[in-house]
Amino acid sequence: MxxxxxxxxxxxxxxxxxxxxxxxxxxxxxxxxxxxxxxxxxxxxxxxxxxxxxxxxxxxxxxxxxxxxxxxxPPEYGRIRFRDTFIASDFASAGMVGINAPIPESPVIGxxxxxxxxxxxxxxxxxxxxxxxxxxxxxxxxxxxxxxxxxxxxxxxxxxxxxxxxxxxxxxxxxxxxxxxxxxxxPGALGNTTTVVFDADLRRWSADQPAGVYFTAYGTVIPLYPEGGWAWFGPTPEDSAQTDWRTVVQRALGGDVPVDVLRVQHWVLNAFVxxxxxxxxxxxxxxxxxxxxxxxxxxxxxxxxxxxxxxxxxxxxxxxxxxxxxxxxxATERHPVAHRTLGQAVANTQLMIQVQHKRREQLQTGSAQSQVELPWTEAYFAQLGLVLGVAYDTDDVAAMPSDSTKGSPASAGPELPDTGTDYRPTPQPGHRMPHQWLTAGHSTLDALGEWFTLLTPDPASWRQPSTASWPLHVETLPRECLDSYDLGPHGALLVRPDGHIAAHWKDHAPGAAALHDALVAATRRG
Missing domain, CATH: 3.50.50.60 (FAD/NAD(P)-binding domain)
Known part of the structure; x- marks a missing residue:
């Protein structure tokens, strides 16, 4: 049938x-x-x-x-710890910014x-x-x-x-x-990797020093769930079919910690766009x-x-x-983001492997010192530039009037630093809408949804019949938020449904059809 x-x-x-x-x-x-x-x-x-x-x-x-x-x-697990083995003391540690504690730039925490x-x-x-x-x-x-x-x-x-x-x-x-x-x-395939999911009682070495990731000289150990469960991952050995994974995990843990191997998965560490x-x-x-x-x-x-x-x-x-x-x-907007993110991810991986290899060599030669010289600062892991600082520079955004040009083409802002560590909130077109609290528990980001959002302290001046063809929501912006968005008492921001700013008018629309024209440019429908 x-x-x-x-x-x-x-x-x-x-x-x-x-x-x-x-x-x-x-x-x-x-x-x-x-x-x-x-x-x-x-x-x-x-x-x-x-x-x-x-x-x-x-x-x-x-x-x-x-x-x-x-x-x-909980947030205290938003940390990376480096150890010779899991049961050893930390020789380095780094916090994951935006994960280990709230940040003022967002209403949420990762x-x-x-x-x-x-x-x-x-x-x-x-x-x-x-x-x-x-x-x-x-x-x-x-x-x-x-x-x-x-x-x-x-x-x-x-x-x-x-x-x-x-x-x-x-x-x-x-x-x-x-x-x-x-x-x-x-780069393509960076190597074959294996994940081993196992059970073990590791509370003695983790309860007072929680982390989302424990890098050891013999592979990486991660907690899986708040109620228990662990995983190890590292390079796949050439004789993986004959590998005793319990022994591999125990070497990374150190000592004779009882381990119950539950699942093993092999995969490839890819790096491409x-x-x-x-x-x-x-x-x-x-x-x-x-x-x-x-x-x-x-x-x-x-x-x-x-x-x-x-x-x-x-x-x-x-x-x-x-x-x-x-x-x-x-494609125009996300392709550059993918390449920048790939560069950061590859750099992170190379630094992690470098530290693990260096420490393992020191342990094997008996030259390990109490301090290990690390090739980064803790700021290296503060990736808010990549996370919140993405800026799109397309014809759609560039056609929008900006606060500083009053009708001339706007720039999507400066290039992000190579490491993506710095984030500077800005109301310039192309950037993510900066977070501000409108009321207790209600962010400017909460005003966004399945529509374009116009945020303005003067909504009556911006409602136009000519915009009825698009999903548009007008949100009143409290006057105490105006300085954060570089707006005057009659200014406005037009924000796309994905939270990126499409247009910025500092204190008034440059023409009666400005909002209509901005929506036409943002949707290419005119």
Whole structure:
């Protein structure tokens, strides 16, 4: 019996954190979505470990930040500790800024949590159909549609799905990227890595010195959940099939700590950025678009940023208030972010490996000293420049009038430092909307949603019939916030649905059609 084709607006391939976040975002826009995942269930492995402060802002918008925090480690685990072995004393330590304590630049704080604990929360954040155990094996464009051939691994049945667009979030070995023949730039595979999930009673050496990551000379040890569970990861030995993983873990722990090995997973440490993020009606996001080394927890969070940038544009095109050409700005905006993030992640990885190798050599030669010279300062791990300081410099943003130019093209601001450590809040077009408290517990970021937001102390002067074609919400900005945004009593900020500023008028609109023209530029629909 023939099965009718499924028809949706967007089909998402991949049920990891990035694909699940995209599903929740698109569903809030009213976009018809189908997600397919070749695994039979959510991954049981911890994998990604860090939800940074920007991702938590996005999850706050989705209404799941509190649930994620409730299942995560408390802030004191937002720290990295370096030890010869797990049971030894620290020879260095560094805090994760935005994780280990609240910061004034955001209404939220990031968390240390395991991916297998995060994914169920994101799955429950939406109700759009999800098909587990179903793999996309073919994809092609037909006119104004993408047609995918799906295979159900349980029944062997082959069906088709027709969609206006396909979002590939199917990992570093993306089937979609390979079928499209999209190449990649970067170091590539940095090495084979193994994760060992194990049980052990390590409270004696961790209760008073908590951390999200313990780097040892013999691999990295991480706590999995607040209630217990541990994992070790390190380079995969050549004879991995014959490796006694219990012995490997015990060497990193030090002493004769009883260890119960539960699961072992081998994977490749990737470092690349795809040459294309958009190919016709197919877009790449997350690890399908960029493989990041795990040091610094940048990969998954970069993917969350991808779909936050992308999904409002897909919704606008599907619903008619944005032109199809707007999707090209996804690649224009996120490609430089991916390259900058990859550079930071590779640098982090190289520094971590350098310290581990140097310390291991010292231990083996008997020359270990009480102090180890480290190749960084603690500020190196303060990555708010990468996390909150992302600035987009596209034609859409550059066409917006700025506070300083009163109608002439605006710059998206200065380049971020190479290390991404510095973050300077600014109301300039292209930047993330700076956080300010409007009332107790209600941030300016909470005013954002499935709409463009106009923040102004003078809303009556800015409501115009000519803007009815776009989803637009006007928010009254208290006068005590004006200095923070460099606004006068009649000024305004226009903020995109992804929280980035589209236009800034210091004290008045430069013309009656200014807001209309700004929305036209931001959506390419005029």
């Amino acid at each position: 023939a099965v009718a084709d499924a028809e949706v607006d967007v089909v998402i391939v991949g049920g990891g954190p990035v694909g699940l976040t995209a599903r929740a975002l698109l569903e809030r826009w009213g976009v018809r979505v189908l997600l397919v995942e070749k695994r039979r269930e959510l991954s049981p492995f911890p994998r990604s470990r860090l939800v940074n402060v920007r991702s938590m802002e996005i999850f706050r918008q989705l209404g799941v930040a509190d649930t994620i925090t409730a299942g995560a480690f 968390v240390v949590t395991s991916q297998d604990r995060l994914e169920p929360v994101l799955l429950n954040a939406g109700s759009a159909p999800v098909r587990f155990g179903v793999e996309l094996c073919e994809v092609r464009e037909e006119g104004e549609q993408v047609v995918g051939v799906l295979v159900d691994h349980a029944s062997g049945a082959r069906t088709r799905v027709r969609a206006r667009y396909l979002l590939a979030a199917d990992g570093a070995n993306s089937t979609v990227r390979q079928q499209l023949g999209i190449g990649a730039t970067g 795809a040459d294309q993020f958009v190919n016709g009606r197919i877009v790449l996001a997350g690890d399908a678009a960029h493989g990041m080394p795990i040091a610094g927890g940048l990969g998954m969070n970069a993917g969350i940023g991808d779909v936050h940038n992308l999904c409002w544009k897909l919704a606008g095109v599907c619903q008619g208030w944005a032109a199809p050409s707007l999707l090209a700005s996804y």
